[in-house]
Amino acid sequence: MLLHLSSHLPAQYAPLKAALVELVRIPSVCEEGAGGYPFGPAVDQALRTALQIAGDLGFRTHYGDGGYYGYAETGQGDEMVGILGHLDVVPVGKREEWTHGPFEAVEADGLLYGRGTQDDKGPLLAALFAVKALMDAGVVFHKRVRFIFGTDEETLWRCINRYKEQEDLPGLGFSPDSRFPLTFAEKGLLQCHLTGPNASGLRLAGGSAFNAVPDTMLYDGEGQDTLAAKLDELGFAYIRAARGIAVQGQAAHAMEPEQGVNAIARLCIALQAIGVESGAVRFVAQEIGEDPNATHVFGPCADEPSGKLKFNVGKIDLGDTEQLSIDCRIPVTVPKEEIVAKLSAAAARHGLVYQEFDWLAPLYLPLDHFMIETLMRVYRQCTGDTDSQPMASGGATYARAMANCVAFGALFPGELMTEHQPNERAVLQNLYRAMEIYAEALYTLTR
Numbered sequence: 001m002l003l004h005l006s007s008h009l010p011a012q013y014a015p016l017k018a019a020l021v022e023l024v025r026i027p028s029v030c031e032e033g034a035g036g037y038p039f040g041p042a043v044d045q046a047l048r049t050a051l052q053i054a055g056d057l058g059f060r061t062h063y064g065d066g067g068y069y070g071y072a073e074t075g076q077g078d079e080m081v082g083i084l085g086h087l088d089v090v091p092v093g094k095r096e097e098w099t100h101g102p103f104e105a106v107e108a109d110g111l112l113y114g115r116g117t118q119d120d121k122g123p124l125l126a127a128l129f130a131v132k133a134l135m136d137a138g139v140v141f142h143k144r145v146r147f148i149f150g151t152d153e154e155t156l157w158r159c160i161n162r163y164k165e166q167e168d169l170p171g172l173g174f175s176p177d178s179r180f181p182l183t184f185a186e187k188g189l190l191q192c193h194l195t196g197p198n199a200s201g202l203r204l205a206g207g208s209a210f211n212a213v214p215d216t217m218l219y220d221g222e223g224q225d226t227l228a229a230k231l232d233e234l235g236f237a238y239i240r241a242a243r244g245i246a247v248q249g250q251a252a253h254a255m256e257p258e259q260g261v262n263a264i265a266r267l268c269i270a271l272q273a274i275g276v277e278s279g280a281v282r283f284v285a286q287e288i289g290e291d292p293n294a295t296h297v298f299g300p301c302a303d304e305p306s307g308k309l310k311f312n313v314g315k316i317d318l319g320d321t322e323q324l325s326i327d328c329r330i331p332v333t334v335p336k337e338e339i340v341a342k343l344s345a346a347a348a349r350h351g352l353v354y355q356e357f358d359w360l361a362p363l364y365l366p367l368d369h370f371m372i373e374t375l376m377r378v379y380r381q382c383t384g385d386t387d388s389q390p391m392a393s394g395g396a397t398y399a400r401a402m403a404n405c406v407a408f409g410a411l412f413p414g415e416l417m418t419e420h421q422p423n424e425r426a427v428l429q430n431l432y433r434a435m436e437i438y439a440e441a442l443y444t445l446t447r
Contacts, residue, residue, distance in 0.1 A: 005133055005134075005137055005436070005439060008133040008134075008136045008137045009130075009133045009432070009435060009436055009439065010432075011133070011136070012129040012130075012132055012133050012435065013428075013432050015129065015132075016125055016126065016129040016431065016432070016435065017107075017112065017428060019053045019125050019129075020105070020112060020117065020121060020122055020125050020426070020431075021105040021107075021112070022049060022053070022105075023046060023049060023050065023053075023087070023116065023121045023125070024103060024105040024112070024114035024115065024116050024117055024121060025103055025104065025105050025114075026042055026045050026046045026049060026103070027042050027089075027102075027103045027115075028042045028043045028045070028046035028087055028088050028089050028116070028151075029042065029043075029088070029089055029090070029091050029092075030043060030088055030152065030154065030155050031043070032155075037066075037067050038066065038067050038068050038151070038152070038158070038159075039067070039088065039151050039152055039155075039159075043067075043087065043088050043151050043152075044067045044151075046087040046088070046121075046151075047063070047067055047069075047070050047087055047149055047151055048063065048070075050070065050072075050087055050124075050149050051063060051070045051072060051149070053125075053128070054072030054128060054147065055072070057128070057129075057132045057135075058074065058132070058135060059072035059073060059074050059128075059131075059147070060072065060073045060074065061073075064162070064163065064166070064167070065162055065166060067151065068151065068152075068158065068159050068162040068163070069148065069149060069150060069151060069159045069160065069162060069163040069167075070148075070149040070151075071146050071147060071148050071149060071163075071167070072128070072146070072147045072149070073144055073145065073146040073147070074131060074135060074141060074144070074145050075141030075142070075143055075144040075145045075446065076141065076142075076144065077141075077142060077143045077144055079142075079143040079144070079171055080143060080144040080145075080146055080168060080169075080170040080171060080173075081143050081144070081145050081146070081170055081171075081172060081173050081442065081445045081446055082146050082147075082148055082169075082170025082172070082173030082174075082402060082405065083124075083127050083128075083145070083146070083147045083148070083173055083174060083175070083176065083442075084148045084150065084160070084173060084174075084175045084177075084397075084398035084399065084401065084402065084405070085120045085123065085124030085127070085147070085148070085149065085150065085175060085176055085177060085398070086120045086124070086149070086150035086151065086152075086153035086154070086159075086177070086398065087116075087120075087121060087124075087149055087150065087151055088150070088151050088152060088153055088154050088155070089115045089116040089119065089121075089154065090115070090119075090154050090208070090209055090211070090212055090420050091208045091209060091212075092115060092422075093208060093212070093215055093251055093421070093422055094215055094216055094251075094422060097215075097422035097423070098113075098422050098423055099113065099423055100113040100114070100423075101114075102114060102115040102422075102424070103115060105117075107428070110427060110428055110429060111425045111426065111427060111428070112425060112426045112428055113423060113424070113425045114424065114425070115424050116424070117424055117425055117426035118410075118411065118417070118418055118419040118424055118425070118426055119177065119419035119420065119424070120153070120176070120177045122410065122426040122431055123176035123177060123409060123410035123431070123434065124147070124149075124176055124177075125431075126176065126409075126410055126431045126432075126434045126435045126438060127147070127176045127410075127434075127435070127438040127442075128147055129435055130435045130436070130437075130438035130439035130442060131145055131147075131438075131439070131442055133435070133439050134439055134442065134443060139443060141446045142446050142447060143445075143446045145442060145446060146168075146170060148160070148163060148170075148398070150163075150398060153398065154209070154211070156358055157358075157360065157398075157401070160398055160401045161401075164401065169402060169403075170402055170405070171403070171404060172371060172403070172404035172405065172445065173402060173404070173405045173445075174371075174375065174399065174405060174406050174407065174408035174441070175397040175398045175399040175405065175406075175407045175408070176407075176408060176409050176410050176434070176438065177395070177397040177398065177399075177407055177410075178391075178393060178395055178397055178399075178407035178408070178409065178410075178411070179391065179393075179407075179409065179410075179411040179412070179413070179415075179417075180379055180383075180388070180408070180409045180410070180411065180412050180413065180434075180437070181375070181376055181379040181380075181385070181388045181389070181390060181391075181408075181413075182372065182375050182376065182379070182390055182391070182406050182407065182408045182409075183363075183390070183391050183392065183393045183395070183397070183399070183406060183407035183408075184363075184364070184365050184366075184367060184369075184372055184390040184391070184392065184406060185305045185306045185332050185362070185363060185364045185365070185391075185392035185393070186306075186332070186362055186363040186364075186392070186393050186394075186395060186396060186397065186399065186400055186407065187255075187306050187309075187310070187329040187330050187331055187332060187362055187392075187393070187394045187396075188329070188330035188331075188332065188334075188336055188359070188360065188361060188362040189327070189328075189329060189330075189358070189359070189360040189396040190326075190327075190328040190329075190330060190336060190339065190340070190356070190358075190359055191210045191211075191325070191326065191327050191328075191356075191357040191358040191359075192325075192326050192328070192343070192354055192355060192356050192357050193323050193324065193325055193326070193354075193355045193357055194280070194283065194323070194324040194326060194343075194347045194352040194353070194354060194355075195321055195322065195323045195324075195352060195353055195355055196279045196280070196321065196322050196350070196351045196352040196353060197279075197321060197322070197351065198278070198318055198319065198320060198321055198322045199277070199279075199351075200276065200277045200278045200318075202221060202276060202278050202281070202318050203221065203318055203319065204219065204221070204267075204316060204317075204318040205316065205317045205318065205319070206218060206263070206264060206267075206315070206316055207264055207313070207314050207315030207316055207325065208314075208315070209314055209315070210254065210312070210314040210315065210325050210326070210327040210357070211253065211254040211255075211312070211314060211327050211396075211420070212251060212252075212253065212254060212312075212314060212420050213249065213250070213251055213252040213253070213254060213257050213259075213260030213261070213262050213312055213314075214249055214251075214262060214263045214264050214313075214314065214315070215248070215249045215250055215251035215260070215261075215263055215422075216246050216247065216248060216249060216263050217246070217247045217249070217263035217264050217266070217267045217316075218241065218243065218244055218245070218246050218247075219244050219245045219246075219247065219267055219271070220243045220244030220245075221244070223274065224244060224245050226274050227245055227270055227271065227274060228240070228245060230270045230273050230274050231245070231247065231266075231270050234266075234269065234270060234273070236248075236266045236269075236270060247263045247266050247267040247270070248261075248263060249261040249262055249263030249264075249266060251420065251421045251422060252420070252421065253395070253417070253419060253420040253421075254310070254312035254314060254327040254329070254394075255310060255329055255393065255394030255395045255396070256310070256394060256417075257292035257310055257311065257312045258292040258310075261290075262290065262312070262313060264284065264313050264314075264315075264316050265284055265285075265288060265289065265290050265313055266290070268280075268281045268284035268285045268316075269284070269285045269289060269290070271285070272285035272286070273285075278318065278322065279322055279350040279351040279352050280316060280318060280322040280323070280324050280350070280352065282350045283324065283346070283347060283349075283350040283352055284313055284316075284324065286350075287346045287349075287350070288311065288313060291311075292310055292311060292312070293308050293309055293310065293311060294309065294311035294328075296346075297311075297342055297343060297346045298311075298339065298342050298343075301330075301331065301334060301339075302331055303331040303332060303333040303334060305331075305332050305333065305364060305392050306331045306332045306333075306362075306364075306392035306393075306394075307331065307392060307394075308331070309328065309329065309330055309331055309334070309339070310328070310329040310394050311326070311327075311328050311329075312326070312327040312328075313325070313326060314326065314327050322352070324352070325357070326343075328343070329394035329396075330362070332362040332363075332364045332392070333364075336359065340354065340356075360396050360400060361400065362400065363397075363399055363400035363405075363406075363407075365404075365406060367390060369404075370404075371404050371405070371406055372390055372406065374441075374444060374445065375406065375408055375441055376390065378437065378440045378441045378444055379437060379441075381440070382436055382437045382440055383433075383437070385413065388413045393407065395407070408438075408441065409434050409437060409438070410430070410431065410434040411430075412430055412433070412434075415427065415430060
């Protein structure tokens with residue numbers, strides 16, 4: 001430990017855990033406009049609670065623009081170091097797959113269970129309490145340190161965009177929303193709808209979010225016995241439910257769709273095989289299948305810094321019209337226009353039209369950038385880990401929203417990622433380790 005914080009950091013362990021329990025118990029899933037709040041009352045409650053926690057620690061706080069964002073700040077000066085995190089969370093998914101309630105914040109065997117423990121309430125609080133330890137140690141900050149609390153990260157980033165329109169921007173910083181040692185490249189994130197007329201009359205809806213691999217898909221239409229026989233033939237798991245057939249998958253984050261099993265894809269493959277006529281079903285079955293790289297549409301799309309393109313069918317809605325909701329992570333050197341052209345052509349083969357929903361440009365800092373070199377040095381000094389190297393990711397963090405910013409922790413190399421999945425959980429000792437790294441990093445960045 002570089003800063004003689006041996007007494008000040010452990011003193012923050014219990015308050016950090018208590019604050020995380022408080023925040024996780026707030027079910028801050030976006031409910032757009034509900035209760036007159038931008039993203040619903042629960043998200044607003046999480047924002048106000050985080051600001052109260054920070055205020056009690058001695059930070060100056062600001063509740064921004066009716067609840068779009070907030071910030072907590074300490075230190076003085078014109079220069080600012082930003083720590084960018086978010087308080088909204090993805091939906092629960094299948095409640096029956098949770099060992100503990102997703103918003104109960106149960107501690108067991110050194111783990112704290114709950115939605116948001118990894119993504120992103122736990123890491124954000126680890127950084128916040130790291131600064132509190134520095135404050136208690138008498139550190140004088142030569143720059144302002146500002147925690148920017150986002151509320152719309154899991155959907156459209158309207159929070160951080162509103163912040164950028166109205167507030168001072170940090171000159172450098174990090175987002176504690178990934179893995180150590182750090183992420184120097186984040187793929188372009190394209191979310192879109194493929195829409196078309198519903199000529200088949202088939203009614204179908206499922207999936208919870210663009211950026212989550214759907215873990216179940218219910219079919220309650222005609223021909224269920226025929227469908228069940230085809231699912232058996234294909235080796236696709238399903239349950240005969242009271243309302244129909246529930247095709248089973250495995251949840252995962254859309255940045256790593258290969259870690260999951262897409263229930264929408266499996267249902268569409270089986271439906272197409274038994275002769276169901278639907279443009280959306282055909283597109284999924286014939287163009288994508290279970291290939292997380294959508295090679296049939298894009299070919300072998302990859303680059304050296306960031307790896308392969310990743311493709312996820314997150315939602316399907318067949319009502320009066322047909323609509324697929326797609327999440328695509330594009331390698332950092334591949335032009336977005338090239339991907340859109342190929343996807344539009346593939347969609348058109350099945351009577352579907354491409355409609356862009358959201359686009360986040362990629363993040364790519366060279367390895368000799370001062371932020372990369374500084375944070376890698378801090379990480380190695382704190383951990384003794386000289387083997388782990390800067391990474392590229394398919395994830396989308398707030399780091400790409402600001403200049404000279406990277407994703408930095410809080411998961412350690414080899415630590416199990418459970419964000420966006422049932423039984424999301426944080427290893428408490430690892431959060432405390434991350435707090436030490438963040439303290440050293442913020443001391444260094446404010447010199």
